[in-house]
Amino acid sequence: MIKTILLNNRPEGKPTVSNFEFVTKDTTLTISEGEILLEAVYVSVDPYLRGRMSDAKSYVPPFELNQPVQSGVIAKVIASKNSKFTEGDFVSGLLAWQTQQVSNGEGLLKVDGSKAPLSTYLGVLGMTGLTAYLGLNEIGKPKAGETIVVSGAAGAVGSVVGQIAKILGLHVIGIAGTDEKIELLKTKFGFDAGINYNTCTDINAAIKKAAPNGVDIYFDNVGGPISDAVLFNINRFARIIICGAISVYNKTETPKSISVQPFLVKNSALMQGFIVSNYAEKFQEAMQQLATWLGEEKLKYTETVVEGFDNIPNAFIDLFEGKNKGKMIVKI
Amino acid sequence: MIKTILLNNRPEGKPTVSNFEFVTKDTTLTISEGEILLEAVYVSVDPYLRGRMSDAKSYVPPFELNQPVQSGVIAKVIASKNSKFTEGDFVSGLLAWQTQQVSNGEGLLKVDGSKAPLSTYLGVLGMTGLTAYLGLNEIGKPKAGETIVVSGAAGAVGSVVGQIAKILGLHVIGIAGTDEKIELLKTKFGFDAGINYNTCTDINAAIKKAAPNGVDIYFDNVGGPISDAVLFNINRFARIIICGAISVYNKTETPKSISVQPFLVKNSALMQGFIVSNYAEKFQEAMQQLATWLGEEKLKYTETVVEGFDNIPNAFIDLFEGKNKGKMIVKI
Structure with a gap:
């Protein structure tokens, strides 16, 4: 019995469960030479997936209609004809929202x-x-003693940004x-203020x-009125890192904000x-540093774990209601 | 007879002649050791001066009320007790809007x-x-074959940006x-399109x-709806150089535009x-390159020269009506 979640139709505004279609097939998957059979263990749901549900130009191609939705997945190898x-x-x-699937191991x-x-x-x-790590360091170029504001601060990315900034000696303000x-x-x-x-x-x-x-670095996950308010407080040579704009992803009209150009x-x-x-x-360097800090308990994390394959769409939709604390994950 | 133009009051919205006060003193200036006496020959009027007329935090301090307005000036040394x-x-x-003035030569x-x-x-x-030159090269990092859009393209800065971009092998589109x-x-x-x-x-x-x-580089002098329209056409890894926002300088309310964050x-x-x-x-390196191109006639320029000290405020105000072609200069 294999369950799959397909994109049934594209959302207008906020995604709903009806955008997805559940398909159950009473079948057994087999693998050929070079392939492995995977069983999903954890599925990641992320705000950026909303972009892929639309049929619009973006940094990743849109999901195709009537095809499985994909996201980051941790899976167990339950059969292998691949020497690796x-x-x-x-x-x-990056794997399909499917209880079991076949892969050639690439990626x-x-x-x-x-x-x-x-x-x-x-x-x-x-x-x-x-x-x-990379948004903060590569774009933000943080220096000890500077002040950073993080929006979506209790989210998966934001909570890590704030902790890294504290490790690096910044004054850290979170918005949630x-x-x-x-x-x-x-x-x-360990944020200084919220x-x-x-x-x-x-x-x-x-x-x-x-x-x-004043604000030297703004790590922006949300856009909209919160980001407008930050602009009034930026310092000379401020760096604003645009990681996401969750507040506007579900808008059907092109959203308006104050003009950023005069502030910049x-x-x-x-x-x-x-x-x-x-x-x-x-990636390699960054992951090593993160693992070191995690091992030293300098880096804490929060997960919101939802149970059950059938709840993947709901968990995804709940992201836009701010129902997650930290990383939203579905345990299969 | 020395004429001076003071800031009489701060504009709300568009500047007017009544923001300025003309003072004429029947006097002769004298110089001490180390000083020089200057007579203004050309006075530059620039959009950014509008910012200095307001009492708001900016990269340069505001002009003080009842003090002479300053801008870029070419002056003739008519007496010197300074060996340089x-x-x-x-x-x-950077000198006062004054027919004659004393300086110690600094700057x-x-x-x-x-x-x-x-x-x-x-x-x-x-x-x-x-x-x-520096905005285009330091931020824009132009590469031959790329496409650039320049707003305020017929203005003093815009017309030079477009020409440099052509010299560097870009496809150049101007908005005016x-x-x-x-x-x-x-x-x-030599712009490719307008x-x-x-x-x-x-x-x-x-x-x-x-x-x-698509648009790889946008050199933005104006902000507002023109810049909104450009955003819909930017390519991956586009660079948007914010040089000015003349379309919003005179707005008394914080202007709104479409949210740039999702595009970025x-x-x-x-x-x-x-x-x-x-x-x-x-500066040194850039000025040498510009002088070389000017000598080779690769770089053309346009000036709008207004005559007469008394017309400085009008020339400045005319900038916001787009009455200048290229650099707006007042000949004294």
Whole structure:
């Protein structure tokens, strides 16, 4: 019995369960020479997948209709005719939302569950950790004593960004959407200050208060009005790292914000969008550093683990309601 | 008889003549040891001065009320007690809007009217030329075969940007506000295509047509809806150079535009504000290159020369009506 989740139709605005189609086939998969049979163990759901559901030009091609949705998956090798893999290995890679699947092994990375929990290879030691580390360092070029603001701070990427910034000696301010998340930022992740954008009546003023020396780096996961408020507080030569814009992904009209250009020119400031694969040549180095910090317990992580293959679409949709704390993962 | 122009009050929105006060003193200036007496010959008026008229945080401090306005000035040394300057020398520097003034010579650069017309030291060989050259090269990192869009293309900076881009082998598209300016871009400055934003009904589509391979570099002097339209056409790894935002300088409310963040993240694109003084260590090299191209007639320039000290404020105000072609200069 193999279950698959296909893209049934493209969302307008917020994705819903009806965008997906569940298919169950009463079959057994077989493998040929060079192939391996994989069983999904953990599936990653990420905001950027919303982009792939639309039929629009982006850095990754859109998902095709009536084809399986894909994301980062940790899978167990349950049969192998490929010399590089042995039954019982665990691998990480971009795989289909499917309980079992066949692969030729290309693009898969072996992961070691004895060194760190398997799920961390989708999070702090996976793409989200690399995104945090490389975005912050390659674009932000952080210097001890500077001030950084992180939006989506309790999210998978944001919580790692803030912790790395603390390790590097910055003053770290996080913006998130519940008091519980703000508490988590300050107690578990060591942020210096937190702002709850849902209860704060004047985010601009709150940032000014939390960042008396102004903002040198802004790691932006959200866009929209929160990012507008940060702009009023940036310093000369500020670096704004555009990692995501979750607040506008579901907008059907082109969203409007305040004009950033006057702020950038007044402050000789930089705004740079990126995806982690731009820095693929630095993955090795970054992952080693992250693993070292994780081993030293300098880096904490939070996962929201949802159970059950059938809940993948719901877990994905919940990202846009801010229901996750840290990395959102589905355990199969 | 010494005439001075003071800042009388700060503009709200568009500057007017009433923001300035003319003062005439029936006096003769005298100089002490180490000083020189200067007579203004050419005065530069520039959009960025609008920023200094406001009492807002910016990269240069605001002008003080009831004090002389300053800008780039070419002046003649009419008396000298400073060994570095001789009567008859011409100098360039940031000086007051005043017919005659005393200086200790600090920050003044001697300029040679026999090598190039004196006024070019305010334009193509001065701050505007350096702004074009350094903004394009340091941020834009142009490569032969790429496509660049320049807004405010018939302006002092824009016209030089386009020409340098052509020298470097790029496909160059200029946006300007009259058919006459578009004609000038194509005939005199060698742009490949021009778009008149005042008569064009769909700037986005016009850019798409003029840039079939997409836009790799956008040199932005204007901000606002023109810049919004360019965003829809940027390529992966595009560089957007924010030199100015003349379309919004006079707005009294914080202007809104489409959100740039989704475009930047989708395209791993960069947006960087700057002022030319960020690159002071490259002035020498840049000026030599510009002078070489000017000597080889690879670089053309246009000046709009207004006559008479009393017309300085009007010339400045006319910048915001797009009445200048190229560098706006007042001849005293």
